[in-house]
Amino acid sequence: MNSFIKPWRTVLPPTEPINPKVPAIDVLLSGPNRSLLRRTFVVDSGADVSLAPRRLSELLGFDWNSGPAMTLKGISTRPECDVQARLLELELLIPDLAIGLTVPICFADGDSSLLLGREGFFDCFRIEFDKSRLLTRFELLEV
């Protein structure tokens, strides 16, 4: 088996004017201190890179300062909205396929969503979003 389908996950209350579910995947994160944390990431084809808060890198035993520095920019172009981050290589274990992969993740100084973006993660899978059925299909590519 080299593919699997995940239903979208609820992240918004029903009072919001848009669909409350988003494409997501649950993974196990393995860090330098041999910790093992299970988290759900939003699968975000609009994100250049994967993203997580700095605190998560520390829970996993990373030295945040050891990664290359990056400046993240979002929807606002104002410099005061830029966020400092470090790029670290993180091991993701995917129970649905019984595989492990190492992908670059930007750990933002401060809070952020958990996102899996294009660089790295999308190089491993052909990903189809089906909003009509609120499903995502992940097909592992030969990498």
Added chain:
Amino acid sequence: MVTRKVKVRPWTPTPEQESALRATDATMQWLWDLPDEICLRYSGQWIAAKDCQILASARTMTELCDKLDNPGDPTIVMERLDKGVTIR
């Protein structure tokens, strides 16, 4: 560069990993289809959950970890619930 070379390898869970998965399966499923009232109550917050119950909530992951005795406990799942329409 069109694609990044990513190391993908087969993974057979160790007993410790298998145990972490089993311990969080029900909570993960519960969070996946979270009841509306919980979504409303914790909208815009991080939540920590274990055994299908909310242990703590906070505005940021750092604040959430500060409220937990052992934030690195592999049987605890943390999630962020959105508030409002988000452009990530």
